[in-house]
Amino acid sequence: MVSYKLTVNIRFIRFVLLTLEIVHVQSAFRHDVTPSCKATDGECTFDFHINYIMSMVAYNRTSLQGFPVYFNNGTLFKRTALPEGNSSHCCENTPLSKKEMEEVLTIDGNYKFMYAINNQFPGPTIVVYENQKVKIRVYNDMANEAVTLHWHGMFQSKTPWMDGTSMISQCPILPGQMFTYKFTASPTGTHWYHSHHGAMRREGLNGAFIVLPQIKKERTDIPKVDNDVLFMTQDWVYKKSDAQAVAEQNWYMLQFSNNLNTADCLTSKFTYDSSLSTLARPYTNALINGKSKSFSNSSTENQKTVPLELFTVKTNSSNRFRIINTGITGEYKISFDEHRMLIIATDGFDISPVWIDYLFINPGETYDVIVIANNTPGNFWIRVESDEVLDAQKNRIKPNASFAQLHYQEAKSDFPESKNRECSSSDPCVMANCHWGSKTMSKWNPHAQCMSVADLEAPSHTNVESPKAFQESANEFQEFFLNFHFSGSDQRLERASVNTIHFKNPPEALQVNPETVDDQNVVCNNTNMDQCGEYCQCTHVIKVATKKVTHIVLLADDGLTKGTSHPVHLHGNRFYVLKYSTGEINETTGFTEGQNPDIQYSPDFRSAQWRNSSWKYGNVPGINIENPPQKDTVMVPFKGYVVIRLLADSPGFWLMHCHLETHMDIGMAVVLQVGEISEQPIIPKDFPKCSNFKGTKSPDKSSPAQKYQNFVQLSNVKATTQVSKAGGSDSYEMSPSSYVTMIVFLVAFFCGIVVFSSILVFKQYVRRRGYRKIDRKDKVLFGNKH
Numbered sequence: 001m002v003s004y005k006l007t008v009n010i011r012f013i014r015f016v017l018l019t020l021e022i023v024h025v026q027s028a029f030r031h032d033v034t035p036s037c038k039a040t041d042g043e044c045t046f047d048f049h050i051n052y053i054m055s056m057v058a059y060n061r062t063s064l065q066g067f068p069v070y071f072n073n074g075t076l077f078k079r080t081a082l083p084e085g086n087s088s089h090c091c092e093n094t095p096l097s098k099k100e101m102e103e104v105l106t107i108d109g110n111y112k113f114m115y116a117i118n119n120q121f122p123g124p125t126i127v128v129y130e131n132q133k134v135k136i137r138v139y140n141d142m143a144n145e146a147v148t149l150h151w152h153g154m155f156q157s158k159t160p161w162m163d164g165t166s167m168i169s170q171c172p173i174l175p176g177q178m179f180t181y182k183f184t185a186s187p188t189g190t191h192w193y194h195s196h197h198g199a200m201r202r203e204g205l206n207g208a209f210i211v212l213p214q215i216k217k218e219r220t221d222i223p224k225v226d227n228d229v230l231f232m233t234q235d236w237v238y239k240k241s242d243a244q245a246v247a248e249q250n251w252y253m254l255q256f257s258n259n260l261n262t263a264d265c266l267t268s269k270f271t272y273d274s275s276l277s278t279l280a281r282p283y284t285n286a287l288i289n290g291k292s293k294s295f296s297n298s299s300t301e302n303q304k305t306v307p308l309e310l311f312t313v314k315t316n317s318s319n320r321f322r323i324i325n326t327g328i329t330g331e332y333k334i335s336f337d338e339h340r341m342l343i344i345a346t347d348g349f350d351i352s353p354v355w356i357d358y359l360f361i362n363p364g365e366t367y368d369v370i371v372i373a374n375n376t377p378g379n380f381w382i383r384v385e386s387d388e389v390l391d392a393q394k395n396r397i398k399p400n401a402s403f404a405q406l407h408y409q410e411a412k413s414d415f416p417e418s419k420n421r422e423c424s425s426s427d428p429c430v431m432a433n434c435h436w437g438s439k440t441m442s443k444w445n446p447h448a449q450c451m452s453v454a455d456l457e458a459p460s461h462t463n464v465e466s467p468k469a470f471q472e473s474a475n476e477f478q479e480f481f482l483n484f485h486f487s488g489s490d491q492r493l494e495r496a497s498v499n500t501i502h503f504k505n506p507p508e509a510l511q512v513n514p515e516t517v518d519d520q521n522v523v524c525n526n527t528n529m530d531q532c533g534e535y536c537q538c539t540h541v542i543k544v545a546t547k548k549v550t551h552i553v554l555l556a557d558d559g560l561t562k563g564t565s566h567p568v569h570l571h572g573n574r575f576y577v578l579k580y581s582t583g584e585i586n587e588t589t590g591f592t593e594g595q596n597p598d599i600q601y602s603p604d605f606r607s608a609q610w611r612n613s614s615w616k617y618g619n620v621p622g623i624n625i626e627n628p629p630q631k632d633t634v635m636v637p638f639k640g641y642v643v644i645r646l647l648a649d650s651p652g653f654w655l656m657h658c659h660l661e662t663h664m665d666i667g668m669a670v671v672l673q674v675g676e677i678s679e680q681p682i683i684p685k686d687f688p689k690c691s692n693f694k695g696t697k698s699p700d701k702s703s704p705a706q707k708y709q710n711f712v713q714l715s716n717v718k719a720t721t722q723v724s725k726a727g728g729s730d731s732y733e734m735s736p737s738s739y740v741t742m743i744v745f746l747v748a749f750f751c752g753i754v755v756f757s758s759i760l761v762f763k764q765y766v767r768r769r770g771y772r773k774i775d776r777k778d779k780v781l782f783g784n785k786h
């Protein structure tokens with residue numbers, strides 16, 4: 001067994017200055033892709049310690065001393081106290097050495113408490129070989145938070161309990177606990193891992209997971225790669241925590257529903273087709289491999305003050321950039337000044353190479369591109385631009401941007417002065433992974449061609465089962481319409497839904513306790529949700545038969561004029577993207593203004609079907625079944641649709657959800673139960689189960705009015721009441737034991753009143769008697785004197 005230990009013992013040091021406990025910061029993130037274990041087979045083992053950390057702190061391993069740092073004019077200084085008696089300045093004015101700088105997570109130059117794996121951010125890179133056994137021991141060293149790690153893109157065939165999805169594939173790892181993930185690395189390509197518990201992944205819990213082929217076979221359709229590097233980008237808010245991000249999303253939804261355009265909580269910025277920007281709230285920046293400068297200074301000139309990610313390349317070298325959007329929200333447009341990109345893969349799957357100038361990438365997606373360093377040796381900007389291009393009044397605005405640098409090693413290291421590429425009629429641009437279509441993009445740039453993901457093609461060498469081999473009769477075919485949307489039209493918080501059902505975690509992890517799915521008080525789906533009323537809340541599970549060709553029509557329509565597109569991710573499975581169709585585009589403005597006419601929704605948006613019934617059984621015009629691209633995450637266009645096909649051959653409970661974490665966390669998810677429970681692999685006997693705590697997640701079949709009453713009741717609920725699991729309602733009823741408690745309390749209270757009254761009456765009686773006695777005494781003692 002090959003062991004590769006990534007961690008050092010975690011030590012705590014107390015900074016008197018900050019009176020905070022800071023754990024050691026390991027060396028800076030390295031973006032090179034090098035195998036983690038020497039052997040290509042056997043087991044590759046990792047130890048991951050998850051803990052809190054603080055950015056902008058340097059820690060010296062030898063002296064066990066540490067100090068916070070600060071930036072001044074682009075230089076890092078130690079923030080240490082001056083000798084006693086010197087009160088003029090708080091800090092020693094000593095710049096950091098290069099070695100000391102390696103020990104700091106500078107991020108964007110701000111102090112922030114965040115999570116880290118082995119004190120690193122991004123987390124340790126895992127590079128293993130296809131079909132290699134991977135073992136990751138995850139130690140939850142945090143004081144008070146649970147966690148799981150999801151291996152995004154891994155098939156987990158025969159090990160669905162190793163998917164790392166909190167409350168679906170496993171119970172979360174509690175503080176002080178360790179859990180060992182063991183699975184086979186497959187498929188090859190650029191993947192990643194992240195926390196699948198809350199919104200922790202933006203706050204530091206993510207890393208790259210690269211699977212190399214066992215036998216290195218050079219692709220003949222692309223240039224030979226000289227340099228293989230990671231390019232991980234994500235949104236960042238330096239002040240907010242994980243819990244705050246979710247709470248803020250709820251707050252945002254309230255503001256949105258009430259049309260309150262307050263600058264602090266709702267930016268109301270829109271993207272190219274006038275649907276809402278995925279960055280629905282003010283974000284500070286987009287990190288590139290954990291570094292960047294605040295959006296508030298998003299001119300290139302202002303990038304001088306904080307270290308940015310630097311990619312050094314040789315002249316004429318071919319460089320593979322593995323681009324991963326690890327963010328929780330935020331679609332980004334990536335470009336390299338004065339260089340083109342050759343797309344060669346997405347979500348780990350090879351695609352026929354296409355030269356492009358701009359790449360759109362959504363949270364959860366990966367794209368591999370090759371950049372040839374064939375310009376005059378120099379320094380060039382790499383741009384990560386946000387999708388915010390229209391303000392609240394739909395006026396065009398400059399999007400926010402973050403930057404990294406491309407440096408030719410033959411050139412002098414310098415601050416780039418390169419410009420963004422201009423598209424012209426003689427030299428048009430190509431944009432890939434657009435989700436609004438060419439009609440929209442032509443309004444923005446008549447010289448830009450916009451490719452949707454369905455315009456990409458699988459190369460001929462792809463040795464996966466071609467979808468054209470599947471039979472398409474009613475017996476061997478199943479089709480689902482899944483609408484990822486915000487249901488209803490009022491300001492309720494539980495609107496994030498799939499087919500109007502708001503996803504609630506089950507009280508026990510489904511994969512560990514599959515009998516939960518038979519509990520009609522926990523699970524709901526299209527067979528038992530009729531009584532739900534306008535809003536349903538439950539563990540939404542859809543049964544998908546194995547061995548059938550499965551089409552899913554992904555939709556994103558709230559039934560309102562405002563709305564957003566949603567990047568949908570499916571766990572444990574790949575799918576083919578057969579067709580991509582936007583909403584109705586206004587020819588004059590290029591804005592999405594209506595539903596795609598191919599889809600007919602039910603009035604409550606709970607179900608949908610093809611408007612033309614002859615399109616059933618996969619008979620959809622314009623689908624690509626010859627060489628469709630494979631993916632595990634796809635952007636579903638606002639008011640449009642995507643037809644995907646999967647071969648449901650991996651039994652298990654697989655979460656399918658919007659990969660905007662703030663949407664998933666508030667209910668935009670559904671579980672695909674592939675196969676009967678009897679078809680699923682048998683879980684190891686010693687696999688940890690959840691505790692015996694009672695769940696609160698029963699289906700809510702009450703009307704909105706009743707729910708409001710329940711909410712009011714909840715606000716007034718006494719400590720002795722508890723959530724009733726029976727009855728299939730979220731109403732807060734008292735349990736039998738609570739009734740006993742209440743009766744005892746009432747009897748005691750009544751007895752108390754009786755005793756208290758008796759005392760009062762007795763005292764009154766005694767007093768009157770006493771007065772009388774005194775009276776008499778007085779009369780005896782003094783009476784005759786008066």
Ligand SMILES: [Cu+2]
Binds near residue numbers: 565
């Ligand atoms: Cu979403």
